[in-house]
Amino acid sequence: MRRTLPPLNALRSFEAAGRRLSFRAASEELGVTQGAVAQQVRLLEDHLGLALFRRLPRGLALSAEGAAYHAEIVRAFDILRRATGEVAGRAGVVTISVTPTFAARLLIPALPSLAAALPGIDLRTLATVAVSDLDRDQVDIAIRETRPPFPAALEARFLFRQDLVLVASPHLLGDRVAPLDPADIAALPLLHDAYDHWTRWFGRPGKRPGAVFNQVSLALDAALAGQGVAIASRAFVRADIAAGRLIDLGPAGYDTGADYYLLRRRGAPPRPAAQAVWDWCHSAFAAPPE
Incomplete structure (x- = not known):
């Protein structure tokens, strides 16, 4: 029975190519050439006597037999990874x-x-x-x-849910009492992040002044420091609102369509x-x- 098993390199190439549906992407993952991956897959197909992929003008598609076989190979590699991790003392x-x-x-x-x-x-x-x-x-x-x-x-x-709210430090708001109307919000410094929520909140394109950050967490740090108004998921600011470090200025009023x-x-x-x-x-x- 051992002699009937395909070579491990062929199975590794097939598992990666079937997951990425690309010989090129599989070769980058495995650190070998694209030709080597394609050759290993062909060896496996010859060994089994059936086509595992349909070669398309752009990329690959698993055949019916290939899809069924790939699911089992993925399970086998998962078992090997788990067993290896446990033997290496990484079970925890x-x-x-x-x-x-x-x-x-x-x-x-x-x-x-x-x-x-x-x-x-x-x-x-x-x-x-x-x-x-x-x-x-x-x-x-x-x-x-x-x-x-x-x-x-x-x-x-x-x-x-991705429940977006406007928040600001009580030090920034001063005597202002939430909720604020849009004109009052627009008069305050605005904190921007990679999501560009303010464009959607105002309902029209256009750059608005304010500090720009590449991460929401940085915009929230700036909001906590009293530097402006931020828009973020309620889950990320719930503790700060409860502690009085941030004031809930109301919902953003739109749904991003994505949740956690x-x-x-x-x-x-x-x-x-x-x-x-x-x-x-x-x-x-x-x-x-x-």
């Missing part, structure tokens, strides 16, 4: 990928709660706005602002540590049912 290590704002405003303040609830967990946080490749980046769980439908290879669990979700790979059952962090994240960050 869990890697979570979150945006920098989510890390700063929600995850970091909650870490003492995680340590108390799951003392054996070694949580490693990857803070990035980039879309993580869960396999390539060895990520167990991701939290992202996104929307359905989700790829079949991903499991998604809803956390909370927990994400992970489908396939083999997750490691116990990863499952425990998944459950803890939902308990810690999910909005209560309305």
